[in-house]
Structure formats: C-alpha cells, structure tokens
Amino acid sequence: MxxxxxxxxxxxxxxxxxxxxxxxxxxxxxxxxxxxxxxxxxxxxxxxxxxxxxxxxxxxxxxxxxxxxxxxxxxxxxxxxxxxxxxxxxxxxxxxxxxxxxxxxxxxxxxxxxxxxxxxxxxxxxxxxxxxxxxxxxxxxxxxxxxxxxxxxxxxxxxxxxxxxxxxxxxxxxxxxxxxxxxxxxxxxxxxxxxxxxxxxxxNLMAFVERKLFTLNTGHAITAYLGFYNNIATIRDAILVNSIRTVVQGAMQESGQVLIKRYNFDPAKHQAYIEKILTRFENPYLQDDTARVGRQPIRKLGSSDRLVKPLLGTFEYELSNNNLLIGIAAALNYYNVDDHQAIDLNKQIVEKGLIQTFCDISGIEINNPIVCQIEQLYTSMQHHQY
CATH class of the missing domain: 3.40.50.720 (NAD(P)-binding Rossmann-like Domain)
Incomplete structure (x- = not known):
C-alpha cells in the first residue's frame, strides 16, 4: 500500500x-x-x-x-x-x-x-x-x-x-x-x-473531536497563556504552579460538563480523561514552550476553536464558566513579539478596544454579560492584579 x-x-x-x-x-x-x-x-x-x-x-x-x-x-x-x-x-x-x-x-x-x-x-x-x-x-x-x-x-x-x-x-x-x-x-x-x-x-466522530478540543486543546492553551503571562517558559513548569493548575483543571471540568450533557459521557470516565491530560502536561521528557503552544491567539479565540466553542456550550446548557473566562482573558493578554497574530490582536485592542475586538473575533454578541466579565479579568491582568 x-x-x-x-x-x-x-x-x-x-x-x-x-x-x-x-x-x-x-x-x-x-x-x-x-x-x-x-x-x-x-x-x-x-x-x-x-x-x-x-x-x-x-x-x-x-x-x-x-x-x-x-x-x-x-x-x-x-x-x-x-x-x-x-x-x-x-x-x-x-x-x-x-x-x-x-x-x-x-x-x-x-x-x-x-x-x-x-x-x-x-x-x-x-x-x-x-x-x-x-x-x-x-x-x-x-x-x-x-x-x-x-x-x-x-x-x-x-x-x-x-x-x-x-x-x-x-x-x-x-x-x-x-x-x-x-x-x-x-x-x-x-x-x-x-x-x-x-x-x-x-x-460518532464529533464526540471525540469535541472531547479532544474541549479538553486537551482547551487545557493546553490556557496553560500556555497563563504560563506566558507569568513568564514561565514551559508547559510542564506552568502546570506545576498550583494557581495555574487550578484554573486549567477547572476550565477542563467546565468544558467537560458541556460534553457530558451533549454526548452523555460517563462523568467518572471523563474526569479520568482530564487527569490523564494533566499528567501528559507534566511529562518531564517533553520540553514544550508556552510561547509555541499559545501562538495564533486570534485563531484560538474563534467561535469554533478551543476557548470560545466550549464557552458557547456553557451558554447552551446554562453551566458555570468562570475558569474558561480566565483562560480567554489570558489569551487576550498574550503579547508575543515573535507571533504575528499576537501583534495583530494587540493592535486591534488598542484601536477598537477590548470588547469590540473580542466580539469581532469570537462572534459573541456585545451585550452578552460575560463580555464585561472578560474585560474586567483582562484589565486586572493588564494591571498585574490577577
């Protein structure tokens, strides 16, 4: 063959x-x-x-x-x-x-x-x-x-x-x-x-596509953005910081609730899958940079990608999403001079403001209450109060 x-x-x-x-x-x-x-x-x-x-x-x-x-x-x-x-x-x-x-x-x-x-x-x-x-x-x-x-x-x-x-x-x-x-x-x-x-x-491919997107990709991206924000170079070092791990695990559990509702996943098995993902992030033999994993933030903030798609699912099923919002705010704060999308994202925020930029990229309506929450989280990070 x-x-x-x-x-x-x-x-x-x-x-x-x-x-x-x-x-x-x-x-x-x-x-x-x-x-x-x-x-x-x-x-x-x-x-x-x-x-x-x-x-x-x-x-x-x-x-x-x-x-x-x-x-x-x-x-x-x-x-x-x-x-x-x-x-x-x-x-x-x-x-x-x-x-x-x-x-x-x-x-x-x-x-x-x-x-x-x-x-x-x-x-x-x-x-x-x-x-x-x-x-x-x-x-x-x-x-x-x-x-x-x-x-x-x-x-x-x-x-x-x-x-x-x-x-x-x-x-x-x-x-x-x-x-x-x-x-x-x-x-x-x-x-x-x-x-x-x-x-x-x-x-049932879409169940597996979204399981991976909402868990591995969501968790990986949020680890990268929070790690980069805190000047941590690698995914492993970032996930070993308790405050980052708490948010990452919380975000994967929030997105996991969407999967459980949508595809009738077994909650215990899905929690085991989340734990497996966290173990993979900790792999000491993989030196993966937060800057690399976080690259192309505009794509990753799109409506069908790893941050906003699970967030839309929490709207659909009326679920909590506090940790996902923190991850999105961290993505909006991702300013890497070696990443064209990060530079473009920052330029858009300067020119149009955070709210308009986020809504343009994500497709979320400007009057959605979570938009103000994201702006508050973003501003706190800008002032290093997070």
Missing part, C-alpha cells in the same frame, strides 16, 4: 508518518523544506524518540520524500492508495489546487480504485474544509465521479510533538510523547478501511 503525506514536520514524521510506516505502508512525504526532503530521500528512514516513563527510540523505515513544488505530487495522487496531511490549518487551502490536479489526473487515467484523503490537523472537520477548497478546482462535471471514488475522511488527532533539538544534529530526529490517538469517521471512507494500528474508525 502506498501513501502520500503532506507535511514532513515533527507531527508528520513523529505521528502520522510513523503510524503508516509501522502498518507496512510505504510513505512518501511532501514538503517545502528541501533539506529535510533530501535527507529522507537519501536515508529512507529516521529516528523517533518516544518519551515517557519507558522511553525508547524507534526507527521509521520505508519512507521517501518529494518537494511540494514538484510535478511528481500530481503524479503520486493519481496512483496512491491514501493521502494524509499534517501541514497546519492555514496551509490546507494552499495544497488544494495541486490535490485537485492530482485527482483530475486520476480520473483521466481511469484509475477507479478508491482513494481516501485524511487531513490530520488541529481543527474541527478539517478534511471537509479541505474538500471544499479542492472542489473549487474540480470541474462540475467531475463532481459525481469524485464523490463516488474519493473519500474525504474527517479525523481527530492527539499527540504532543514539541520541537526538540537532536543531540547529534540529526534534522530528521523527532521526539513524541507515548500517548497518541487518531480517530477517523468510518462513514466517510470509500472502499475498505485499511488496518492501521493506532487509527480508530468510529461512528
């Missing part, structure tokens, strides 16, 4: 690429980083450090790589059995045109074998959004064939893969945590679902 994977970064190599290779699938990476591409193409393997209580180094074999600007990308899409991505939400639209060209080439070659495309991104229904972008470049008369032969499969992915510097200067070496979760919507697959250890097909 052959797979084409867009994105040869840490997540691509350390998570999705590794699971595919471990399943005996030949993986060809597509990326813009020529140095990484050349090294993979030369060695056809790379090391992955899986760190935790029982740390190991595993070698990923049976891999190749091509540059994303190469016409080979289109040729590969015409012939492979699976396409996956780990490029970041902003990049999906950029790869859509080449993906469409490859699918058209597949049609022209009368390759009627099913092809499934899975976007493994930190976003809700990322593959469905990718499909919308791809279909902009597909002639209408081919839509029926595409819908019959090409599966666009949504997924939820969860593995912490922080930037890590190789001690021996190996640009392909990557470090990942022991835990990983890759859940796919089996109802969107066309043809047989391949047996890949670590990939779990489910009927």
């Amino acid at each position: 052959q797979a084409l994977h867009f994105g040869a970064g840490n997540i691509g190599r350390g998570f999705i690429g590794k699971l595919l290779s471990d399943a005996g699938i030949h993986v060809t990476f597509v990326d813009v980083n020529q140095q990484v591409i050349d090294e993979i193409a030369k060695r056809h393997q790379y090391p992955v450090n899986v760190v935790g209580e029982q740390s190991t180094t595993e070698i990923v074999h049976n891999v190749d790589a091509i540059n994303s600007s190469s016409s080979e990308v289109i040729d590969y899409i015409g012939t492979v059995d699976l396409v996956t991505t780990a490029v970041g939400p902003q990049i999906l639209a950029r790869i859509a045109e080449d993906m469409a060209k490859g699918l058209i080439a597949r049609y022209q070659q009368t390759n009627n074998a099913p092809l499934n495309i899975i976007a493994c991104e930190n976003m809700v229904r990322g593959t469905s959004q990718l499909k919308q972008e791809v279909f902009k470049y597909i002639p209408y008369e081919l839509h029926s064939w595409m819908n019959s032969h090409i599966g666009f499969v949504d997924s939820a992915v969860d593995r912490i893969v922080p930037p890590a510097t190789s001690k021996i200067g190996d640009i392909l070496e990557v470090t990942v945590e022991t835990f990983s979760e890759w859940i796919i919507d089996k109802n969107q697959f066309i043809g047989d679902i391949p047996s890949i250890k670590g990939m779990e097909p489910v009927d």
Whole structure:
C-alpha cells in the first residue's frame, strides 16, 4: 500500500508518518523544506524518540520524500492508495489546487480504485474544509465521479510533538510523547478501511473531536497563556504552579460538563480523561514552550476553536464558566513579539478596544454579560492584579 503525506514536520514524521510506516505502508512525504526532503530521500528512514516513563527510540523505515513544488505530487495522487496531511490549518487551502490536479489526473487515467484523503490537523472537520477548497478546482462535471471514488475522511488527532533539538544534529530526529490517538469517521471512507494500528474508525466522530478540543486543546492553551503571562517558559513548569493548575483543571471540568450533557459521557470516565491530560502536561521528557503552544491567539479565540466553542456550550446548557473566562482573558493578554497574530490582536485592542475586538473575533454578541466579565479579568491582568 502506498501513501502520500503532506507535511514532513515533527507531527508528520513523529505521528502520522510513523503510524503508516509501522502498518507496512510505504510513505512518501511532501514538503517545502528541501533539506529535510533530501535527507529522507537519501536515508529512507529516521529516528523517533518516544518519551515517557519507558522511553525508547524507534526507527521509521520505508519512507521517501518529494518537494511540494514538484510535478511528481500530481503524479503520486493519481496512483496512491491514501493521502494524509499534517501541514497546519492555514496551509490546507494552499495544497488544494495541486490535490485537485492530482485527482483530475486520476480520473483521466481511469484509475477507479478508491482513494481516501485524511487531513490530520488541529481543527474541527478539517478534511471537509479541505474538500471544499479542492472542489473549487474540480470541474462540475467531475463532481459525481469524485464523490463516488474519493473519500474525504474527517479525523481527530492527539499527540504532543514539541520541537526538540537532536543531540547529534540529526534534522530528521523527532521526539513524541507515548500517548497518541487518531480517530477517523468510518462513514466517510470509500472502499475498505485499511488496518492501521493506532487509527480508530468510529461512528460518532464529533464526540471525540469535541472531547479532544474541549479538553486537551482547551487545557493546553490556557496553560500556555497563563504560563506566558507569568513568564514561565514551559508547559510542564506552568502546570506545576498550583494557581495555574487550578484554573486549567477547572476550565477542563467546565468544558467537560458541556460534553457530558451533549454526548452523555460517563462523568467518572471523563474526569479520568482530564487527569490523564494533566499528567501528559507534566511529562518531564517533553520540553514544550508556552510561547509555541499559545501562538495564533486570534485563531484560538474563534467561535469554533478551543476557548470560545466550549464557552458557547456553557451558554447552551446554562453551566458555570468562570475558569474558561480566565483562560480567554489570558489569551487576550498574550503579547508575543515573535507571533504575528499576537501583534495583530494587540493592535486591534488598542484601536477598537477590548470588547469590540473580542466580539469581532469570537462572534459573541456585545451585550452578552460575560463580555464585561472578560474585560474586567483582562484589565486586572493588564494591571498585574490577577
């Protein structure tokens, strides 16, 4: 079986690429980083450090790589059995045109074998959004064939893969945590679902998407923003501060109440999941920066993302949200000169004011009472009174 994977970064190599290779699938990476591409193409393997209580180094074999600007990308899409991505939400639209060209080439070659495309991104229904972008470049008369032969499969992915510097200067070496979760919507697959250890097909994908978004992503972001606010460099050091941990755990419990109401989750099992997430944040082998995890605050304050979406759920079910509000205020206070979105966010607040900026980004009505609460929390943080 052959797979084409867009994105040869840490997540691509350390998570999705590794699971595919471990399943005996030949993986060809597509990326813009020529140095990484050349090294993979030369060695056809790379090391992955899986760190935790029982740390190991595993070698990923049976891999190749091509540059994303190469016409080979289109040729590969015409012939492979699976396409996956780990490029970041902003990049999906950029790869859509080449993906469409490859699918058209597949049609022209009368390759009627099913092809499934899975976007493994930190976003809700990322593959469905990718499909919308791809279909902009597909002639209408081919839509029926595409819908019959090409599966666009949504997924939820969860593995912490922080930037890590190789001690021996190996640009392909990557470090990942022991835990990983890759859940796919089996109802969107066309043809047989391949047996890949670590990939779990489910009927109710949105329950798992929101469980991860409302727990891992919500908690991770709030840990980062409160840590950065308190000049703490790493997620581990931040979560070990009792005052931060209390807010993070409280926010995950508030968002958890939404999940319990919405999906009938078992409260005890969900609390155990929250505790597992907190343990992962504490992993001493993962040196993950608060600045990195907090990046792109405008995206993370959007109505469908990790801070505001669970907050909207607390409105829906009339639940408490005090800790979520603290996390949102911390995100609004996130000023990192190395982050374009953080600079833009600060500029908007200066020009339009906190309330208008937050409402524009989040979509929350300006007359909602929580807006004033967020402003008060934000102002307290600005005056270092939090």
